[in-house]
Amino acid sequence: MIFCGLAFSALRAEKSGGGTVGGERPLDPGHYLCEEIKRPFFAEVKPGSGQFKAQRSLALPERFSMPKPAGVKRVFILGESVALILGQGEAALYGEADGRLPLERIAGGVSSSGGNNSGFEIINCGMGGYDSFRIHGILREVLNYQPDLLVILSGNNEVPAAELCPGPGSGLRRREFRLLEKYYSLKDDPQQAREKASLKMHGAMLEKMAKAAKKAGVPAIFCTLPANLKDLPSYLVYPPLENPGFAAGYKLFYEREYEAAAEKFRLGPGDRPAGHFFNFYLGKTLEKLGRTAESRAHFLKAVGLDDNMGRASEARNALIKRVAGSEGACVADLEGLFYKLSPGGLPGFREFTDEVHWRSSYNKAVWDEIFRSAAACGIKAAAGFKAVDSPKYVTSPRADASKRFSYAFSWLSDTDSRLNEGSLAALSYLRQNTPGLFAQAAGSPEALGELLIHNSWSTATAARLRALFPLFLVHLAETERRLGNSGAALSLCERGLSLKPADERFRLVRAQILAGSGRLKEAEKEFRGSGLRQEARALGRAYGFALPSPVAGPAQNTAARPVQKTASEPVEKNGLESLMALCIAPAGKLEPQKALQACQSVVYTVNSGARKKGGGLAAAGSDASFESYKLLKALGRAEEAKEALRWTVANSPASWPKLAEARGLLLKQAP
Numbered sequence: 245m246i247f248c249g250l251a252f253s254a255l256r257a258e259k260s261g262g263g264t265v266g267g268e269r270p271l272d273p274g275h276y277l278c279e280e281i282k283r284p285f286f287a288e289v290k291p292g293s294g295q296f297k298a299q300r301s302l303a304l305p306e307r308f309s310m311p312k313p314a315g316v317k318r319v320f321i322l323g324e325s326v327a328l329i330l331g332q333g334e335a336a337l338y339g340e341a342d343g344r345l346p347l348e349r350i351a352g353g354v355s356s357s358g359g360n361n362s363g364f365e366i367i368n369c370g371m372g373g374y375d376s377f378r379i380h381g382i383l384r385e386v387l388n389y390q391p392d393l394l395v396i397l398s399g400n401n402e403v404p405a406a407e408l409c410p411g412p413g414s415g416l417r418r419r420e421f422r423l424l425e426k427y428y429s430l431k432d433d434p435q436q437a438r439e440k441a442s443l444k445m446h447g448a449m450l451e452k453m454a455k456a457a458k459k460a461g462v463p464a465i466f467c468t469l470p471a472n473l474k475d476l477p478s479y480l481v482y483p484p485l486e487n488p489g490f491a492a493g494y495k496l497f498y499e500r501e502y503e504a505a506a507e508k509f510r511l512g513p514g515d516r517p518a519g520h521f522f523n524f525y526l527g528k529t530l531e532k533l534g535r536t537a538e539s540r541a542h543f544l545k546a547v548g549l550d551d552n553m554g555r556a557s558e559a560r561n562a563l564i565k566r567v568a569g570s571e572g573a574c575v576a577d578l579e580g581l582f583y584k585l586s587p588g589g590l591p592g593f594r595e596f597t598d599e600v601h602w603r604s605s606y607n608k609a610v611w612d613e614i615f616r617s618a619a620a621c622g623i624k625a626a627a628g629f630k631a632v633d634s635p636k637y638v639t640s641p642r643a644d645a646s647k648r649f650s651y652a653f654s655w656l657s658d659t660d661s662r663l664n665e666g667s668l669a670a671l672s673y674l675r676q677n678t679p680g681l682f683a684q685a686a687g688s689p690e691a692l693g694e695l696l697i698h699n700s701w702s703t704a705t706a707a708r709l710r711a712l713f714p715l716f717l718v719h720l721a722e723t724e725r726r727l728g729n730s731g732a733a734l735s736l737c738e739r740g741l742s743l744k745p746a747d748e749r750f751r752l753v754r755a756q757i758l759a760g761s762g763r764l765k766e767a768e769k770e771f772r773g774s775g776l777r778q779e780a781r782a783l784g785r786a787y788g789f790a791l792p793s794p795v796a797g798p799a800q801n802t803a804a805r806p807v808q809k810t811a812s813e814p815v816e817k818n819g820l821e822s823l824m825a826l827c828i829a830p831a832g833k834l835e836p837q838k839a840l841q842a843c844q845s846v847v848y849t850v851n852s853g854a855r856k857k858g859g860g861l862a863a864a865g866s867d868a869s870f871e872s873y874k875l876l877k878a879l880g881r882a883e884e885a886k887e888a889l890r891w892t893v894a895n896s897p898a899s900w901p902k903l904a905e906a907r908g909l910l911l912k913q914a915p
Contacts, residue, residue, distance in 0.1 A: 323397030333366025475592035479666025574621035
């Protein structure tokens with residue numbers, strides 16, 4: 245089972261306003277997924293009271309009465325973590341932000357948007373990490389609570405082989421999956437056999453749900469599940485950098501030589517896991533060339549080849565439609581909805597915070613699609629429904645960035661220092677959209693920790709912060725390299741190397757930065773000396789170095805090789821002074837976004853070494869950070885501007901001449 249812990253943590257944090265949740269106990273997956281499902285989802289508050297509430301840990305605090313009040317149309321939302329995005333059903337009805345509505349309001353109101361929402365009561369039973377087996381258990385229970393409509397979102401957690409519960413029931417599911425997998429492997433490769441076995445078991449469970457609802461006479465809507473198609477490659481496997489064709493295309497892509505890169509990626513294999521990355525990068529390359537129709541086919545193929553199985557593929561959504569149709573249930577095509585809402589029909593980070601969880605600002609569109617589908621399916625009461633675009637669906641830039649940083653950090657490995665393409669994709673989005681917070685995350689493990697979401701689903705995060713911070717810095721370095729900011733990239737990479745100097749993968753990133761900035765002799769030396777023979781050879785040859793073929797035997801011991809100090813090297817022929825000149829260019833002389841990028845590069849470069857205790861930033865870094873605040877404010881990015889100002893005040897030395905001015909501005913912004 246793909247356990248969407250962090251995904252759910254982000255959603256829970258959004259519901260509660262974000263930030264740290266104090267006093268949370270670590271989540272016990274065994275208790276949450278195995279023990280709790282043995283007891284009812286809802287329980288009566290007091291015997292004979294007729295008032296019921298959710299009793300499972302981490303369930304939304306939903307309540308309802310039995311028997312159902314006259315005139316109420318009761319809607320149950322069932323599913324995994326994506327169902328939780330639709331929490332606060334009252335927000336869809338009347339724009340309410342918190343709490344249950346009084347029964348008289350439920351029974352007789354009209355939405356502020358003009359729709360006929362009178363009498364609807366929405367009860368959300370979404371549970372992060374639940375698969376269709378667990379969702380089916382909740383469905384059977386809620387049929388006893390007089391539902392008028394069931395809305396079911398299931399399909400992102402269907403990996404029975406990973407079932408962790410003891411006992412005969414779980415054992416039977418694992419055994420069935422293994423038998424199906426063995427059967428399909430007679431004709432298909434192992435991953436295809438695994439996916440077909442998953443689809444077969446998921447389809448059987450969806451059929452059980454549809455038949456149970458049909459037998460009870462309750463209309464059911466099955467939702468197809470949308471996904472981040474164009475911006476997020478797999479975060480569970482690594483790109484085939486040892487493949488000469490991929491390495492060459494990879495280098496060309498980030499040098500913006502898209503036509504040449506496309507030719508390299510087209511020659512890639514179609515199998516897994518390499519086929520996933522060849523197709524994903526070919527899709528990205530074609531998108532850059534404006535050939536979106538062609539790119540979409542490759543993005544869809546990449547999702548189908550993703551070993552994650554944590555986002556619904558075309559095949560899974562087709563299964564959902566087929567099963568629903570065969571049992572007379574309705575279908576809300578959320579996959580198709582997001583294709584319509586996304587530029588070029590390619591959903592990405594604009595619509596999603598990770599691979600499957602759409603941003604809550606799209607909730608109104610999702611609600612309207614669900615009820616439009618219900619009406620088209622013959623559910624008369626749904627015809628007049630019109631969702632409210634509630635303020636509850638608005639997420640601040642900081643809260644949005646916190647979710648994305650949390651995802652990116654959670655995908656880093658404690659045991660493997662290879663760069664994670666999923667993390668890099670999320671960080672690249674953050675770098676371009678919230679550069680102030682991006683700079684804050686680079687400051688220290690503590691500064692990064694302030695941006696991450698902490699609750700019962702992510703209690704191990706604090707323990708991992710310091711150990712993974714060097715790897716996080718090198719991911720930031722690679723993000724800057726891909727943007728062409730060689731100086732900032734080198735500064736960040738060498739900070740990572742100073743904390744973990746023997747790491748060959750960090751040095752391979754450094755080699756690419758040096759090669760990209762024209763320092764070819766140093767780059768060739770790094771490529772030749774790398775212990776990562778195949779990857780170094782493939783990447784080095786992509787940059788034009790005639791590197792020898794890998795030699796059998798142990799890799800060279802390079803642990804004692806000193807890190808060259810090059811923090812003050814130029815950025816594409818622009819030294820620190822030139823960057824600072826761009827940063828403080830008079831208004832109208834330089835595009836604000838480019839000036840902001842120069843300011844951020846100065847901050848990274850000046851802050852390239854580990855800070856001395858109590859040292860803070862040098863004056864140039866403080867000036868650049870302060871200028872970033874002004875530029876962000878001028879660009880209308882108020883929350884990011886405030887964060888940049890707060891960071892400037894917190895990290896500048898006491899001797900900085902503008903410290904009093906910055907403190908005064910920060911005090912004026914205090915609530």
